[in-house]
Amino acid sequence: MKLQAKAEKLIRSICQEYNNEPTPLMMILSKIQKEYGYIPLEVQEIISEEIHIPVSDIYGVVTFYSFFSLKPKGKYVIGVCLGTACYVKGSQTIIDKFSEILKIKAGETTPDGLFSLDALRCIGACGIAPAISINGKVYPKVTANKVMSIIDEYKKLVAEDAQ
Numbered sequence: 001m002k003l004q005a006k007a008e009k010l011i012r013s014i015c016q017e018y019n020n021e022p023t024p025l026m027m028i029l030s031k032i033q034k035e036y037g038y039i040p041l042e043v044q045e046i047i048s049e050e051i052h053i054p055v056s057d058i059y060g061v062v063t064f065y066s067f068f069s070l071k072p073k074g075k076y077v078i079g080v081c082l083g084t085a086c087y088v089k090g091s092q093t094i095i096d097k098f099s100e101i102l103k104i105k106a107g108e109t110t111p112d113g114l115f116s117l118d119a120l121r122c123i124g125a126c127g128i129a130p131a132i133s134i135n136g137k138v139y140p141k142v143t144a145n146k147v148m149s150i151i152d153e154y155k156k157l158v159a160e161d162a163q
C-alpha cells in the first residue's frame, strides 16, 4: 500500500532529522511511533531508503520491541506488566479481565480504535506491583476488580471530549 504524500513527507523529514546521528534507527523509530502511531512495512521501506539500512533489519527492531507497532494502536494503550513481581501478585488475572471486558487479546486493538492491550515486561514499578500503565500513566496495586472502573474512567473522558 502506498502512503499518502503527507505521511510520506512526515516520515522522510523525521529520518532526515536524525540521519547524521551515529545510531539513528532507534531515534527515528521512536519518533515515528509517537507522531505517526505505527510503523508498517511501507514506512519501513521509506526509512530504509533514507538511512540505507535493509528493511529486514528495521523489521527485526520493530518486532523486537513491544513499544513499536506494525499496526495502528488505540487512543489508549493499556500495558499490563507481566514481569515477575507483578506476575506473582496476580497480573495475569488483570490482563485476563481487560481481555474479557474489551474482547481483545494482548497485542490487539478494539474495533472502535479506543483501546489497545499490551503485555509488558517490568515497567520499573515493582514496589507498587501489580502495576499497569495507560498512555504512560502508571496505576499501582491494580486488582481484577478495579479493571472495569479503570476502563470506565477512559470511556468517560471520550464521552466528555465528544461533547
Ligand code: FES
Pocket (backbone or CB within 6 Å): 081, 082, 083, 084, 085, 086, 087, 121, 122, 123, 124, 125, 126, 127, 129, 130, 131
Ligand atoms: S515486574 Fe511489574 S513493575 Fe516490575
